[in-house]
Amino acid sequence: MKIVLLSGCSGWRLWPLSNEARSKQFLQLLQNEDGDYESMIQRIYRQICEAGMGEDVYVVTGGAQVDAIRSQIGWKAGIIEEPSRRDTFPAVAMAAAFLAYEKCVSREETVLVLPVDTYVDNEYFEKLSCLDETLFQNTADILLMGTKPTYPSAKYGYILPGEKLPVSGNGAGCLKVLRYVEKPSEEEAGELLKRGALWNTGVFAFRLGFLTELLRKYTDAKDMQAFHADFEKLPMKSFDYEILENHVYMAAIPYAGKWKDLGTWNTLTEEMSEENIGSARQGESCVNTHVINELSIPVLVLGAKDMVVAASPDGILVSDKHKSSFIKPYVQEMNIRPMYEERRWGEYKVLDYNQYDDETKSLTKHLMIRAGKSISYQKHYHRDEIWTIVDGVGELLIDGHVRNVRRGDVAYIVKGQLHAMRAVSDLQFIEVQIGAELSEDDIERFEWEW
Amino acid sequence: MKIVLLSGCSGWRLWPLSNEARSKQFLQLLQNEDGDYESMIQRIYRQICEAGMGEDVYVVTGGAQVDAIRSQIGWKAGIIEEPSRRDTFPAVAMAAAFLAYEKCVSREETVLVLPVDTYVDNEYFEKLSCLDETLFQNTADILLMGTKPTYPSAKYGYILPGEKLPVSGNGAGCLKVLRYVEKPSEEEAGELLKRGALWNTGVFAFRLGFLTELLRKYTDAKDMQAFHADFEKLPMKSFDYEILENHVYMAAIPYAGKWKDLGTWNTLTEEMSEENIGSARQGESCVNTHVINELSIPVLVLGAKDMVVAASPDGILVSDKHKSSFIKPYVQEMNIRPMYEERRWGEYKVLDYNQYDDETKSLTKHLMIRAGKSISYQKHYHRDEIWTIVDGVGELLIDGHVRNVRRGDVAYIVKGQLHAMRAVSDLQFIEVQIGAELSEDDIERFEWEW
Numbered sequence: 001m002k003i004v005l006l007s008g009c010s011g012w013r014l015w016p017l018s019n020e021a022r023s024k025q026f027l028q029l030l031q032n033e034d035g036d037y038e039s040m041i042q043r044i045y046r047q048i049c050e051a052g053m054g055e056d057v058y059v060v061t062g063g064a065q066v067d068a069i070r071s072q073i074g075w076k077a078g079i080i081e082e083p084s085r086r087d088t089f090p091a092v093a094m095a096a097a098f099l100a101y102e103k104c105v106s107r108e109e110t111v112l113v114l115p116v117d118t119y120v121d122n123e124y125f126e127k128l129s130c131l132d133e134t135l136f137q138n139t140a141d142i143l144l145m146g147t148k149p150t151y152p153s154a155k156y157g158y159i160l161p162g163e164k165l166p167v168s169g170n171g172a173g174c175l176k177v178l179r180y181v182e183k184p185s186e187e188e189a190g191e192l193l194k195r196g197a198l199w200n201t202g203v204f205a206f207r208l209g210f211l212t213e214l215l216r217k218y219t220d221a222k223d224m225q226a227f228h229a230d231f232e233k234l235p236m237k238s239f240d241y242e243i244l245e246n247h248v249y250m251a252a253i254p255y256a257g258k259w260k261d262l263g264t265w266n267t268l269t270e271e272m273s274e275e276n277i278g279s280a281r282q283g284e285s286c287v288n289t290h291v292i293n294e295l296s297i298p299v300l301v302l303g304a305k306d307m308v309v310a311a312s313p314d315g316i317l318v319s320d321k322h323k324s325s326f327i328k329p330y331v332q333e334m335n336i337r338p339m340y341e342e343r344r345w346g347e348y349k350v351l352d353y354n355q356y357d358d359e360t361k362s363l364t365k366h367l368m369i370r371a372g373k374s375i376s377y378q379k380h381y382h383r384d385e386i387w388t389i390v391d392g393v394g395e396l397l398i399d400g401h402v403r404n405v406r407r408g409d410v411a412y413i414v415k416g417q418l419h420a421m422r423a424v425s426d427l428q429f430i431e432v433q434i435g436a437e438l439s440e441d442d443i444e445r446f447e448w449e450w
Numbered sequence: 451m452k453i454v455l456l457s458g459c460s461g462w463r464l465w466p467l468s469n470e471a472r473s474k475q476f477l478q479l480l481q482n483e484d485g486d487y488e489s490m491i492q493r494i495y496r497q498i499c500e501a502g503m504g505e506d507v508y509v510v511t512g513g514a515q516v517d518a519i520r521s522q523i524g525w526k527a528g529i530i531e532e533p534s535r536r537d538t539f540p541a542v543a544m545a546a547a548f549l550a551y552e553k554c555v556s557r558e559e560t561v562l563v564l565p566v567d568t569y570v571d572n573e574y575f576e577k578l579s580c581l582d583e584t585l586f587q588n589t590a591d592i593l594l595m596g597t598k599p600t601y602p603s604a605k606y607g608y609i610l611p612g613e614k615l616p617v618s619g620n621g622a623g624c625l626k627v628l629r630y631v632e633k634p635s636e637e638e639a640g641e642l643l644k645r646g647a648l649w650n651t652g653v654f655a656f657r658l659g660f661l662t663e664l665l666r667k668y669t670d671a672k673d674m675q676a677f678h679a680d681f682e683k684l685p686m687k688s689f690d691y692e693i694l695e696n697h698v699y700m701a702a703i704p705y706a707g708k709w710k711d712l713g714t715w716n717t718l719t720e721e722m723s724e725e726n727i728g729s730a731r732q733g734e735s736c737v738n739t740h741v742i743n744e745l746s747i748p749v750l751v752l753g754a755k756d757m758v759v760a761a762s763p764d765g766i767l768v769s770d771k772h773k774s775s776f777i778k779p780y781v782q783e784m785n786i787r788p789m790y791e792e793r794r795w796g797e798y799k800v801l802d803y804n805q806y807d808d809e810t811k812s813l814t815k816h817l818m819i820r821a822g823k824s825i826s827y828q829k830h831y832h833r834d835e836i837w838t839i840v841d842g843v844g845e846l847l848i849d850g851h852v853r854n855v856r857r858g859d860v861a862y863i864v865k866g867q868l869h870a871m872r873a874v875s876d877l878q879f880i881e882v883q884i885g886a887e888l889s890e891d892d893i894e895r896f897e898w899e900w
Binding site for chain 2: 015016281283285293295296297298299300301302303304307309311313314315316317318319320322323324326327330331333334336339351352353354356360362364366384386388390391407408410412428430432434
């Protein structure tokens with residue numbers, strides 16, 4: 001069985017901690033049993049490994065997330081990079097094509113697709129492990145996992161189950177799917193609830209051959225190069241709308257254990273074991289309030305009830321928990337660049353940005369490169385950069401010449417000059433950018449063998 | 451008549467905008483009729499000038515506020531600097547000594563003492579202008595101004611009035627003071643209210659000779675040098691406790707116009723004409739909520755009711771307005787250095803602070819020196835500083851040598867090196883401090899003639 005994790009892009013709902021560059025699944029806000037903080041992707045990957053299913057895990061994602069995934073879950077899982085972000089149907093298709101054409105996986109192999117951002121306990125993985133065996137009993141083309149709804153929500157998919165299928169083993173209890181309805185109105189959802197419908201947990205299992213067969217409708221590709229070329233032809237739709245709503249031969253395994261979508265501040269804070277993360281203090285008058293502070297300055301909250309306060313280099317959110325799901329349009333309007341990014345080599349945060357006139361802007365960053373890592377050999381066309389090393393030891397490469405740098409050293413990199421840095425020990429430096437245009441896009445990368 | 455403004459130190463109640471270095475009276479949060487923002491001290495000084503009383507104004511303050519006062523109200527008002535902060539009785543005594551011994555003001559001259567942080571309209575100044583004339587009619591040693599209380603507060607002083615005094619002119623209505631009670635319990639305050647007591651507005655007028663005479667009880671000083679030497683002997687008490695509670699020959703003028711103590715976020719936000727200052731957005735679901743944001747990152751507030759959100763380089767406050775008066779113990783506990791300061795030469799804010807190990811700290815600042823101003827010629831014993839000019843033109847002085855600097859220039863100032871900077875045009879630069887000890891106290895200042 002191959003496990004495919006869908007690592008989507010969701011920068012809005014958990015703003016300001018999530019942004020264009022840092023999706024919610026990378027926020028380290030959940031505490032494991034040892035008391036260490038982990039992100040949603042770290043948690044689910046750890047749980048998969050603990051359930052003994054960590055051998056064949058692939059993460060489908062866009063290029064922007066590759067650094068963060070490698071930094072958070074290491075190098076054992078495969079990464080399947082989408083040429084562009086086009087919703088979950090193209091993402092699943094990409095994974096199937098990659099497994100079939102690149103990895104030459106058998107047509108009979110079960111593919112299990114999981115969302116990366118659900119909050120579940122270990123029982124979920126026990127249940128998942130039976131999907132392979134159940135599929136093998138020819139129950140259906142696609143196997144789903146359904147959970148009992150708690151209210152008629154308009155944001156989930158609904159599985160309308162029929163008779164019990166003759167399945168033995170752990171999959172006993174498997175039900176035929178009569179109909180699948182993605183995101184109905186609340187009224188329809190109420191009707192579906194009356195008829196015993198289940199919420200879709202976002203899990204689906206199928207044999208690889210079933211999906212590659214189905215993909216013939218969209219592309220003739222038989223290798224990855226051809227598939228890449230045809231990728232833009234795939235409809236920009238979710239797997240639920242494109243496949244589940246239109247396919248009749250499906251079955252579902254009911255799941256009664258813990259399952260939660262940590263998509264909003266309201267639901268996420270319910271799973272946070274600490275009321276304050278980071279430098280934060282709440283007065284005794286506060287009730288059911290959570291503070292997550294990634295800034296180095298303190299947050300003090302007095303007399304707040306049912307609120308979430310989240311602060312990051314991107315901004316500050318103060319919200320009633322129930323209103324926090326309405327955040328999206330406000331954040332979209334702001335249209336600001338990400339002020340914090342986790343990268344393959346370390347991380348940076350923006351400290352200061354100023355525009356003095358049309359020709360003059362300055363931007364100050366704090367960067368951290370982890371020992372042994374390096375930032376790419378690059379140049380900029382529109383800015384000078386002044387680097388001041390504040391801690392650690394590194395190798396600075398400028399126009400082909402390497403010199404050692406340590407705390408207190410300063411490097412002046414003028415427009416057009418090729419430069420890179422490799423950290424010998426964890427390296428911290430302050431970068432001051434000066435120029436008429438200061439953008440992450442003003443970069444040309446080159447090869448260098450350290 | 452000489453006007454003495456008491457500019458005290460109050461860094462707690464309006465945290466994080468006020469701090470050790472920036473008292474509440476310097477926060478530019480009030481809008482004047484032209485729509486420009488002004489601080490409490492700017493507002494009251496403007497009102498004094500508009501009432502035609504701006505000729506003889508003195509501000510009594512500690513040395514730490516001199517830069518901010520000069521920067522906000524200019525050079526026309528005199529500044530009387532206290533050798534140390536010892537409450538309002540020593541402050542008023544200092545002002546009296548300064549006027550008598552340094553300025554040789556006549557013993558018969560009226561001295562009018564005003565707090566700097568009350569929010570009043572122009573009627574208040576009309577009333578003040580009659581205190582001189584009333585005092586001249588020998589009504590009392592000390593004239594107060596009282597206003598009708600609205601509730602039995604334990605935080606004000608109470609004037610218990612007796613019969614009307616035979617005063618003619620604008621001071622008609624002047625009442626004998628039977629008793630003065632500073633900060634009674636709420637119960638006592640209730641009793642006083644029943645007996646017609648008034649709140650003290652913090653205004654008092656007396657003849658200079660009355661106070662210098664009274665000071666003989668504490669010191670024999672007859673010149674400023676001797677007075678300075680004896681300053682520490684003065685009791686560390688408020689004028690209200692030390693004088694008003696113990697003096698019988700007082701009268702009070704009732705004042706019915708607007709009077710407000712802008713001491714807490716709750717009272718201050720009532721006078722703010724805008725709900726958002728700085729980069730701030732409130733969702734439609736917000737009610738009676740104010741946001742003051744001095745950071746460059748945006749603040750978004752959803753579903754808040756009766757709240758104040760204040761963000762500055764010192765920290766972030768989220769508070770129910772009514773609870774905001776309980777802020778003091780929380781802020782005292784934090785014990786953090788000021789991250790923003792307004793200085794005579796311009797301003798700075800701290801962008802970043804990190805401690806890597808016992809020997810290694812770094813601190814990054816953005817500084818702005820106004821055209822024509824300079825920072826003092828100084829050296830540090832425990833840190834190197836790297837300055838990167840990001841805008842403007844200046845003269846950099848290092849160990850007696852001056853060189854011109856402009857945008858893009860970098861200066862490396864090592865421990866022990868003498869340095870200063872003068873701005874030719876408004877000068878912006880980023881300073882990275884590196885050292886084992888990073889404190890504003892690690893500074894030795896020298897003279898330099900530019």
